Amino acid sequence: MRKLLLSLLIILIFVALSSTVTNxxxxxxxxxxxxxxxxxxxxxxxxxxxxxxxxxxxxxxxxxxxxxxxxxxxxxxxxxxxxxxxxxxxxxxxxxxxPEFVKVSLNLNGSGNIRVTFSNGSSLIINKSTEFYALNNSLLYIYSSKTMFINNITTNFYILALNNNITLNITFLNDKSSSADNVSNSQGFIGIGLGLIALSFYLFLKKRQQ
The missing domain is CATH 2.60.40.1140 (Collagen-binding surface protein Cna, B-type domain)
Incomplete structure (x- = not known):
């Protein structure tokens, strides 16, 4: 009888352990x-x-x-x-x-101004190296009436996608077709319009992905 009870106990322990491992x-x-x-x-x-x-x-x-x-x-x-x-x-x-916001460091080399447009449509004009915070996972639109050299690209405008703290080096090139260093209003409006279109398209895609 004792052997039978011991055998049953061993079987019950084995079943319990097996159940624990299985689950x-x-x-x-x-x-x-x-x-x-x-x-x-x-x-x-x-x-x-x-x-x-x-x-x-x-x-x-x-x-x-x-x-x-x-x-x-x-x-x-x-x-x-x-x-x-x-x-x-x-x-x-x-x-x-x-992070909700990331730090953007813009290093300006040479003489000139840039207009930075944010994803909410606001903008600021910068004429020297500066740092600021912007909304993460958004776009910045950078425009200048002078030709800029950014990331091995020669351009008057640049779209920057933010997903981390970033440092961007901007070098102004001598532009014979431009006699002023200030941002041209007419060209600026065109640039801002293009930038807002790009930002709107980007935000539309982000919204569809959520």
């Missing part, structure tokens, strides 16, 4: 940037700030938030301000903290 799942969390991930189980909570691989045999609650209020998070390519949901199967979460 377990892996949760891979990849963290980039200032992000805090809270993993909540029935009996514990885990705070994560670095990438890790966890194994569970029950449902868990995942809560994700940026550590810096000027950031948002992207999880598997989708934007969130905060993110909370239940997980009960194997999954990989790619979590990236992205």
């Amino acid at each position: 377990s799942y892996a949760l891979k969390i990849i963290i980039k940037g200032p992000v805090e991930v809270l993993v909540i189980t029935n009996d514990s909570s885990i705070f994560l700030h670095n990438s890790t691989l966890l194994t569970f045999n029950r449902s868990v609650i995942i809560s994700v938030s940026p550590l810096n209020p000027s950031y948002y998070v992207e999880i598997n390519g989708t934007r969130y301000i905060e993110y909370t949901r239940a997980i009960n199967s194997s999954e990989t979460l790619n979590i990236t903290a992205i």
